[in-house]
Amino acid sequence: MVEFDDTFRQHLRELFVWRRDVRRFRADPLPAGAIDRLIETACLSPSVGLSQPWRFVVVDDAARRRAVIDDFRACNADALNAYAGERAARYATLKLSGLEQAPGHLAVFADKASDIGHGLGRTTMPETTEYSVVAAITAMWLAARADGIGIGWVSILNPERVHTTLDVPETWKFIAYLCIGYPEVECDQPELEQAKWEHRRGAGEFTLRR
Numbered sequence: 001m002v003e004f005d006d007t008f009r010q011h012l013r014e015l016f017v018w019r020r021d022v023r024r025f026r027a028d029p030l031p032a033g034a035i036d037r038l039i040e041t042a043c044l045s046p047s048v049g050l051s052q053p054w055r056f057v058v059v060d061d062a063a064r065r066r067a068v069i070d071d072f073r074a075c076n077a078d079a080l081n082a083y084a085g086e087r088a089a090r091y092a093t094l095k096l097s098g099l100e101q102a103p104g105h106l107a108v109f110a111d112k113a114s115d116i117g118h119g120l121g122r123t124t125m126p127e128t129t130e131y132s133v134v135a136a137i138t139a140m141w142l143a144a145r146a147d148g149i150g151i152g153w154v155s156i157l158n159p160e161r162v163h164t165t166l167d168v169p170e171t172w173k174f175i176a177y178l179c180i181g182y183p184e185v186e187c188d189q190p191e192l193e194q195a196k197w198e199h200r201r202g203a204g205e206f207t208l209r210r
């Protein structure tokens with residue numbers, strides 16, 4: 001039996017407040033085993049039917065990393081072209097990945113074909129497989145911050161090209177590409193808010209009562 005006291009609860013709240021999506025990384029390498037430890041923590045996450053559908057690919061190969069960076073550049077240029085006027089000018093100033101600097105690259109997939117969990121909970125909602133993987137990424141994101149390590153989620157990528165670049169099984173669905181490393185700065189405000197792209201709204205805006 002473990003009990004959590006008020007001091008822990010306060011620290012946990014601070015962890016949520018100070019977790020950031022990180023795009024600016026210091027050059028220092030991660031300690032040996034750091035990514036493996038984050039993956040171990042992620043594997044403690046809830047998953048539909050205890051299916052543990054998360055699949056992790058640690059990307060160390062320079063040519064594969066380069067291919068992902070090139071894909072990001074192409075997708076980001078397309079994304080910029082989809083905006084116009086002042087919004088386009090603002091988008092162009094945003095830094096939307098730390099792929100070039102991050103010492104760690106981790107791709108995360110959902111295995112849509114795994115029998116683990118025997119299908120429980122997925123009959124009417126097969127998408128719960130992907131939800132489970134996102135839950136694991138969130139746990140990893142918070143655990144990393146507790147270690148002083150930053151994670152940046154990059155989704156400005158072409159999933160099919162990532163699939164080909166990483167040469168993973170056909171049944172794996174691409175969920176996330178994560179940049180991992182020590183952040184240049186710590187901040188309690190999202191970078192997109194600092195850049196005046198969007199602001200964080202309170203829970204009241206998203207809550208209905210019926």
Ligand SMILES: Cc1cc2c(cc1C)N(C[C@H](O)[C@H](O)[C@H](O)COP(=O)(O)O)c1[nH]c(=O)[nH]c(=O)c1N2
Nearest residue numbers: 019020021023095096097153154155156190191192
């Ligand atoms: C599914 C998903 C996908 C992405 C993101 C997040 C999530 C959940 N975010 C990070 C996102 O911009 C960030 O979480 C919000 O701006 C809030 O900032 P904090 O995470 O609180 O720092 C993100 N950021 C970025 O710079 N490039 C990206 O491609 C993405 N993609």
